[in-house]
Amino acid sequence: MATFELVTGLQRDQQRRCVFLVAKGTPIADEAERLGIEVIDTGELDASHWTMRRRRNPFFALKRLPARLRLLRRIGSPFIVHCNDILEMQSFGFAAKLLGGKVVYHHHALNRMIFPNRLLVGVADAVIAVSEICLQAVAFVGADKARYVLNPIEVGLVDRGAARSRVCAALGIDPSRVLAGFVGNFWERKRPLFFLEAAAAMLAKRPDLHFILFGRRADYEIEDLEARAQALGLGERITFAGFLMPAEDNIAAIDLLMAPAVNEPFGRTPIEAGLLGTPYVATDDAGHAEIGRRWGGGRLVPLQDEPGQFAETALAVLAAPDEVLLGPSARAAVVEDFSIRAHAAAVEAVYRRLEGARQA
Structure with missing residues (x-):
């Protein structure tokens, strides 16, 4: 891209x-x-x-x-x-x-x-x-x-409500649910298993949640991740979506982007989330740490934290997204920088x- x-x-x-x-x-x-x-x-x-x-x-x-x-x-x-x-x-x-x-x-x-x-x-x-x-x-x-x-990194104007309707209709998801998403292919460093464990911890405290993984097989096969999701009790509250087009819909449609990746060189998705008005939670490591500290738009979780602790931060952001979302001037600065x-x-x-x- x-x-x-x-x-x-x-x-x-x-x-x-x-x-x-x-x-x-x-x-x-x-x-x-x-x-x-x-x-x-x-x-x-x-x-x-x-x-x-x-x-x-x-x-x-x-x-x-x-x-x-x-x-x-x-x-x-x-x-x-x-x-x-x-x-x-x-x-x-x-x-x-x-x-x-x-x-x-x-x-x-x-x-x-x-x-x-x-x-x-x-x-x-x-x-x-x-x-x-x-x-x-x-x-x-x-x-x-x-x-x-x-x-x-440029994203066009996206109607978040319309994007949500398109994604939920395409995937057969109840649009009234709170949506948390993972965006990226299933590489080890992206930590899709960590995401699933954090999702299970979140669902135990917020039964209105639904989780979507936008991505394709890499180090992990989708069938193995699906089996792990079922073993964690995520049941019908998780969807493996592949990638939908337009790509902006994948982030604009969700209420929270969860980016547990480590050793990330930079990463587009937190920046895209900030521009689209979707809060994120990311691991405080490598490129994601740089993004969180320099441009904001979400919250960073210490690298040593376990999935349960990542889940607690994610739930806190969902409860008060306005505390991390970029304001108009900050968003304009991101647009210019990228x-x-x-x-x-x-x-x-x-x-x-x-x-x-x-x-x-």
């Missing part, structure tokens, strides 16, 4: 030509074309279905190097390759350097900086970090290379510095 928003801003506000190097026939390619972004087919559709371990194999990168060099030559020179993860640095970072291109690495993860990762990141001419904790993780490249730039225009301008400044260095 952040990449699509960045490219939208670069093309619209900075008049910069942007090209997606991606396999045709993938959801990313389809969405890029829908948004009017130029797409060059990598011809690697088969690899998009491989496991990450297989795709990270350096022998695959070497095998594809000649084809990737041809793709980059099609773009024309000079060019900047902007990579969003370590795998893309392996895929196109080295290829770009071989052709004299500049490379930007956009760091938005807290993966371990083992030697191969440090080597790949070190190839970049500039590193953009999306949060303070991400910036700390790439400090080894030097202050002259690394810069902190907030990801763009605007596509501001993000594109900051990234364009990085590009121009690299282009100036090339000319010098």
Whole structure:
């Protein structure tokens, strides 16, 4: 999402030509074309279905190097390759350097900086970090290379009542219930099991609650989470919804966003909740801690707290949401900080510095 928003801003506000190097026939390619972004087919559709371990194999990168060099030559020179993860640095970072291109690495993860990762990141001419904790993780490249730039997060005007009606109708939920939600794929660090345990503790004290998990399988299978929910006594008071469109409805429809994730690089959902007028409760850790302290809109729960303690904080926020919701001026400040225009301008400044260095 952040990449699509960045490219939208670069093309619209900075008049910069942007090209997606991606396999045709993938959801990313389809969405890029829908948004009017130029797409060059990598011809690697088969690899998009491989496991990450297989795709990270350096022998695959070497095998594809000649084809990737041809793709980059099609773009024309000079060019900047902007990579969003370590795998893309392996895929196109080295290829770009071989052709004299500049490379930007956009760091938005807290993966371990083992030697191969440090080597790949070190190839970049500039590193953009999306949060303070991400910036700390790439400090080894030097202050002259690394810069902190907030990801763009924009949401349109959403009628919360209408969103609630749409979501409840789609999922068969009684709209009179108080709705608490989890938004994110079911990775270990997102702590969906923690969410279920907190939900059970909340339901014991507020029987009018209904819980919705908007997300897809990852480290956890949905069937395993469903079985755990039933064992905790959540019964028909929990719904596994996948993701509904428009995405804003997932947060606007609920009365409380519960974000128990740990080691979160930044996280869009608390910011989106603040803009949509939905209070949140999040773990006081990593990127979520930064969000809670800098922009507010919800309440942070100490990292060491158990699900029952998380539940107590969540119930307190539900009882008095106005105590944490952003006011008009605070919301306007968030809109400006996370605007596509501001993000594109900051990234364009990085590009121009690299282009100036090339000319010098």
